Structure formats: C-alpha cells, structure tokens
Amino acid sequence: MAESSDSRRKGAGAGKRASEAATSEPGSIPNSPCGACKFLRRKCVSGCIFAPYFGSDQGAARFAAVHKVFGASNVSKLLMHIPVNRRQHAVVTISYEAQARLSDPVYGCVSTVLALQQQVHGSTWRNGLVG
C-alpha cells in the first residue's frame, strides 16, 4: 500500500536538507540509499538502522507499509532496543504485521490468530477479544 502524498512530501522536505552522502554497505551500490531512506527521500547515512533490512531495490515498497502502520520513528526506536542479531527477525515480523493491517484494517494479523485458534480449539477467543 503506498504511502500518502502528505507523508512523502514531508519526506521530500527532509531529503532536500540532506547532503549527498549515502550508505556504503557490502553489496550495495555506492551512494545508493537503502529502501527506507529512498522512500523517506532522505540521506542514508553510514550506520543507518534500516539499511541492513530494507534493500535499495525492493525495500522501499516494504518500508512504505511499515511506515504507514507503525511510523519510521517508532520502528527505529524499537530496533534500537533490540540486539543487532535479532533485528532481522523483528523487521520481518513488523513487516508481516504491517502488511496484514493494510490488507485487513480491522483485524490485521489477529485474523490469522483467530483462524488458527478456531482450528486448534474448535472455537476462538474472539468473543473475549473483541466481544
């Protein structure tokens, strides 16, 4: 799901203030921003917390969903409080939740929890959850 034009304009504003510097991760194109920074239209600095998890090519689209649901700032704060070796898993689960919430704004990935509960127990805790 695409980010709103308002948010992109805000990102563009930040980008105009940025310099030419960009990430220089192994395997990345020199001066190519990560997908998150590309989406936010901002400079991708060395050590960018998103760069290892949102590639320059397809990462921008994945980041758009994460940003729309959680917000870049919230996700950045969350990742900073997670050990580096666990951040990849966190990004995957956050992306999954974000995609699910965009697909189903009312239930998000909780619809999957409820469906699985139904299979396991023959009934769900839906009434307890949302009744």
Added chain:
Amino acid sequence: MAESSDSRRKGAGAGKRASEAATSEPGSIPNSPCGACKFLRRKCVSGCIFAPYFGSDQGAARFAAVHKVFGASNVSKLLMHIPVNRRQHAVVTISYEAQARLSDPVYGCVSTVLALQQQVHGSTWRNGLVG
C-alpha cells in the same frame, strides 16, 4: 510501558490548539477527557475519535501502549478509514498487537501465530517468515 516525555510534551502541544469542548459520553464525567487525550495531555474535543474506545479511567494505560507502538496519528488515520460500527474491533486488535509487541519486541503477536501454526501443522512457517 510508559510513553517518553518527548511524546507527552508533543501531545500537550497539540492540546493547546484544541477547543474547550470535551467528551460527553454516557457514563463519563462531564468535561473529563478520554483516556487517549488524558495520556496525550490534550483537550478532548466533542467527536474525539478515541473517546468511545479509551475510557477516562483505564483507557490512558491502554492507549499508552497503542501510542508507543503505532503512534496516535497513525491509529487515528486508520480508524477514520474504518466504518464506525467496526472501530471497536479495530481498537481491540490494535491494542492486542501493541501489548504483544511491548511484551515481545522481536516477534510481537507473531509469536502466537507461530505457536498456533506449530500446533496445527506440526511445523511453522517460521523459516519462511524469518529464515
């Protein structure tokens, strides 16, 4: 999990721009802000999108988790795009996801999905999800 003082100050700033009106939900104390507005330290205007779902008493603590994980602005936008008669369900599932993410920053409620998958299929799609 408590909100940062920065966010709370931002909430207070937003409140200064609001009018004098307050919620008048059935059962609520007149002029008592809803839990969300109480947490954000802002005026609770008539028609506040959070007021029906975050009571003045215990709603502030629930909203703190939602705000920390999703951000008040993102949740407000989400709710505005959901029919009124489905918003209660959305708030419950969002609160559930927020609490789960604060309890388990790496997996959030996806840990529940994975555990249920294990019970249903004898294996999880964890490898596919986070491998």
